[in-house]
Amino acid sequence: MEGYRILEIKQSVFENNDREADRLREELKKNRTFLLNLMSSPGSGKTTTLRRTIEALKDELRIGVMEADIDSDVDAATIEKTGVKVIQLHTGGMCHLDAGMTKQGLEGLGVEDVDLAILENIGNLVCPAEFDTGAVKNAMILSVPEGDDKPLKYPLMFSVCDVLLINKIDVLPYFDFDIEKCSEYVRRLNPNMKIIPISSRTGEGIGAWADWLREQTRAWIEG
């Protein structure tokens, strides 16, 4: 039997998503829970990166994961094996999560005993960038096979994120991907973006990413 629930989330009824997102952050602050919103294209390696992140941090932080997908529960099943609390959110066709939907997810997950909550958003570089989920920080993954020109085409996503993980660097020799060029495109949109090259397959760079996330989480829950 699965140890995780599947929650069918409903479209939000709130007119003002930004206000709802601010309220959610206040609640999270009171509860001493840090919420990370993780976004990327389909297949960039969100779930594998998440598994590595959990391995790196689960002995220090109490972690809870919300896996959002239009359909299927393959990701929740993967994350469950790490031993952390996980819930699968089904959006019923919706291409993004907003603050109201994230709130439903957090209630379904239960965050009383969670220091670090992670929302794996729908695989989409467009729509999720337009909605504040109430997360404390936004992270995104761009993987090497997707190409270094993606900041030019999906500028909003690269503008709203605090950290960019450039994933699948183990396959750099097989693709034309210039990390310097990509970073330059990103910095033009977002000079403060923290950029961390990683390979969720080999584990390279996961230490630097876990350090960043640990520091952000501690600053929020202890601040």
Next chain:
Amino acid sequence: MEGYRILEIKQSVFENNDREADRLREELKKNRTFLLNLMSSPGSGKTTTLRRTIEALKDELRIGVMEADIDSDVDAATIEKTGVKVIQLHTGGMCHLDAGMTKQGLEGLGVEDVDLAILENIGNLVCPAEFDTGAVKNAMILSVPEGDDKPLKYPLMFSVCDVLLINKIDVLPYFDFDIEKCSEYVRRLNPNMKIIPISSRTGEGIGAWADWLREQTRAWIEG
């Protein structure tokens, strides 16, 4: 100076997109123009595949290309080098194209002298699947690095397409991607899907894809 225009397309005013799409197909039929809607995640290789497709067919068919993007004109600049007619469509943040927007694009491109018009849709596996653009056929690309489980997560896209190109098969040795398993997932959703493995880098499989597209185009414009 660039040889292509950039057209800022507006949100559609039509209430009934399906009816508008049917009307657009009727117009295309009268004009003897076949319209292909090409969809995929960001970075799956739409533009490179398109370049290969144009090379394979441009001596037999008069081709016109609409490059849709939220921003930038890197794709139109790439396609222009092939010598075919091309226009860059900017959607102003919109995550998909509907029939009304496609109609604006076709008018901007001019299809009186076009046998095969190709719309490169926004890189997104979610929203574009929900809107009939008025295309005669829908094609999608899934690339090997994205993973073979994508049909489970984005079922609508795999349901509405007529043909699936599995791209980047030249890097199969470096990824865990099972073509058989992927095809089985796809066929459960869409038993009629034509599946063609390709590498737009090496050219492998492009012949089979060009054959399919030539046949579809001829049947439409001569039928």
